[in-house]
Amino acid sequence: MINKIKSKLPFGVRKLIRHLYPFNKSNPYNYYHPRFNQLNISDYFLFRCDNFESIFIAENSLAIFSAEPIECKHLFYFFNVSGNKCGKFEIVSALFHYQLNIKTHMTGGEKIGSFIHQTIYSNDLLNKESDLKSNKLIFQHRGYTGYRSLNSKHDNYSFLHGNFGSMYFHKGKLLSLSTQRAEHSYTPQIIIKAGKFYELYFSNPTNKILKISITLILKSNKLSSIKTLYINPMGSYMFEYSSNSESEIGNISWKTNLPVGRAIVFENDGVLFDIFHS
Amino acid sequence: MSNYLFLVNVGDDIVSSVNISKFISNRRASSSEAINFKLGVYTQTKYSINWKKLDEVYFDGLNNIQLKSSDYNLEIGELAVVIPCSINLELKDNLRKLPKPLIRKVDSSPISERAAISFKRGGALSSYQGDFPFQMSTIKGNFLSFDSLTSNSQTGVINKLILINIFSQELTEKKKYSLYMANSITKKNIKKQSYCQNSAAIMGFDCLQDLPSVFYSKDTLGLPIFISYHKELSSNLSVEHSHPPSEFFFGESKFMGHQLLKKKWLTLLK
Numbered sequence: 020m021i022n023k024i025k026s027k028l029p030f031g032v033r034k035l036i037r038h039l040y041p042f043n044k045s046n047p048y049n050y051y052h053p054r055f056n057q058l059n060i061s062d063y064f065l066f067r068c069d070n071f072e073s074i075f076i077a078e079n080s081l082a083i084f085s086a087e088p089i090e091c092k093h094l095f096y097f098f099n100v101s102g103n104k105c106g107k108f109e110i111v112s113a114l115f116h117y118q119l120n121i122k123t124h125m126t127g128g129e130k131i132g133s134f135i136h137q138t139i140y141s142n143d144l145l146n147k148e149s150d151l152k153s154n155k156l157i158f159q160h161r162g163y164t165g166y167r168s169l170n171s172k173h174d175n176y177s178f179l180h181g182n183f184g185s186m187y188f189h190k191g192k193l194l195s196l197s198t199q200r201a202e203h204s205y206t207p208q209i210i211i212k213a214g215k216f217y218e219l220y221f222s223n224p225t226n227k228i229l230k231i232s233i234t235l236i237l238k239s240n241k242l243s244s245i246k247t248l249y250i251n252p253m254g255s256y257m258f259e260y261s262s263n264s265e266s267e268i269g270n271i272s273w274k275t276n277l278p279v280g281r282a283i284v285f286e287n288d289g290v291l292f293d294i295f296h297s
Numbered sequence: 298m299s300n301y302l303f304l305v306n307v308g309d310d311i312v313s314s315v316n317i318s319k320f321i322s323n324r325r326a327s328s329s330e331a332i333n334f335k336l337g338v339y340t341q342t343k344y345s346i347n348w349k350k351l352d353e354v355y356f357d358g359l360n361n362i363q364l365k366s367s368d369y370n371l372e373i374g375e376l377a378v379v380i381p382c383s384i385n386l387e388l389k390d391n392l393r394k395l396p397k398p399l400i401r402k403v404d405s406s407p408i409s410e411r412a413a414i415s416f417k418r419g420g421a422l423s424s425y426q427g428d429f430p431f432q433m434s435t436i437k438g439n440f441l442s443f444d445s446l447t448s449n450s451q452t453g454v455i456n457k458l459i460l461i462n463i464f465s466q467e468l469t470e471k472k473k474y475s476l477y478m479a480n481s482i483t484k485k486n487i488k489k490q491s492y493c494q495n496s497a498a499i500m501g502f503d504c505l506q507d508l509p510s511v512f513y514s515k516d517t518l519g520l521p522i523f524i525s526y527h528k529e530l531s532s533n534l535s536v537e538h539s540h541p542p543s544e545f546f547f548g549e550s551k552f553m554g555h556q557l558l559k560k561k562w563l564t565l566l567k
Binding site: 030045047052060078080085086088114116155156157158159161163168171175177180181201202203204205207208209210236238240269270274278279281286288290291292293294297 | 316320321322323324325326327361363404405408411420422424425443454482525527531532534535537538539540544545546548549550554557562
């Protein structure tokens with residue numbers, strides 16, 4: 020019944036209602052969406068230059084949309100774990116995909132942090148596509164990061180697609196459409212195994228400090244609170260966990276005010292690693 | 298929205314698995330934390346239009362269920378569709394149409410109802426949180442994906458595209474379909490792989506940095522998973538699915554952008 024009523028409402032009214040209390044408790048975005056020339060939105064990606072090599076597959080959105088190679092200026096803005104800008108790198112390429120090998124000279128020497136991807140095209144090229152010119156279509160970068168252990172015997176990157184963020188860079192500032200709402204609990208469908216070493220990478224794509232409370236759900240169904248952490252706006256945090264106790268094998272869960280509070284998980288056994296979005 | 302999960306035999310001694318917990322993936326802190334359900338496991342063999350029940354699995358007091366492709370004697374390319382169901386639903390041994398999966402959401406929190414889908418080869422394991430949306434299983438559709446996940450071009454690395462296709466509605470006949478790999482500049486086809494409905498098309502391919510490529514099928518939609526590994530057994534495994542074309546666009550423009558992009562490419566690809 021509610022869905023039937025909803026479907027009869029004009030889109031603008033539906034959008035407004037979704038952003039009003041109490042309907043907005045799980046809405047991950049702000050109501051206000053900017054409309055300026057060449058607006059493009061990016062996920063908030065992770066770079067690791069510590070024990071890993073990182074690459075990023077940047078999509079040339081207009082070329083892909085037009086089904087032909089088109090010159091694109093790719094811009095990559097890097098941020099440290101405190102949320103401060105630490106580097107920028109730009110390159111021009113007409114390829115459908117550009118592979119960026121992330122090096123510390125691009126990240127201001129930082130070994131771990133986050134980055135976004137932005138693109139700029141000549142207005143002449145964009146004007147050929149009327150839906151882009153009128154801002155009816157907005158490009159989104161959800162590209163892929165690849166990680167390879169520095170100790171790896173064989174050359175093989177493990178890939179991860181973009182997670183969440185809705186960030187953009189405008190007038191020298193990193194901005195985001197993400198917002199914090201009601202408290203949510205996120206429980207990935209994984210089992211924490213004894214003898215493995217876990218690194219969970221959390222990022223805060225909002226302009227408020229983010230609190231994260233991490234809990235282990237033991238086999239016995241007992242809850243064990245293992246960490247509460249606070250992340251600066253646009254910052255990030257690498258949480259490490261390992262246990263050799265069989266009784267602690269269980270699920271892991273965390274509470275945040277992000278409606279999409281996913282993390283990137285590295286599961287290491289000392290030789291090989293697995294990486295996935297929670 | 299509700300979702301199927303799947304096991305698949307992709308060959309090369311790679312075992313796929315599904316790990317699913319009774320805990321809700323994403324919920325408001327005030328909502329209930331778990332849901333009780335069971336899993337039905339069905340397969341449709343190459344020449345059949347019927348779904349055959351392979352298993353019916355309960356949590357039995359545990360918080361997680363793990364299923365493995367190696368437990369079901371699947372042929373290469375054969376799928377076992379894993380269906381979260383209500384405890385009371387009767388799962389018949391043979392079906393013409395798959396039951397709709399149980400909705401495992403308890404409020405309006407975003408994110409699909411997923412499971413950990415993993416692939417294991419030797420000691421190497423690679424996972425992602427995945428699903429196959431029920432809505433996708435009700436339409437025939439078409440498929441387009443780019444080569445974003447094909448950067449492992451080093452000597453000795455084996456790359457495969459696994460295209461998972463599930464059609465939950467009744468079939469009257471089993472047809473053969475084609476998956477193509479094409480040069481994305483010239484739009485000329487490089488490779489073709491046949492597959493049938495309710496199976497996984499498995500296409501091995503070489504990654505050449507100077508040869509940008511695109512994968513497509515005009516016959517059915519599908520969920521693309523890219524797997525890379527070195528032929529040496531001690532190498533790690535990379536498994537990831539590529540985004541659907543709608544993810545190139547933000548917000549309200551997703552649907553329109555998706556349609557325009559697919560139309561352009563599928564018109565040019567012959």
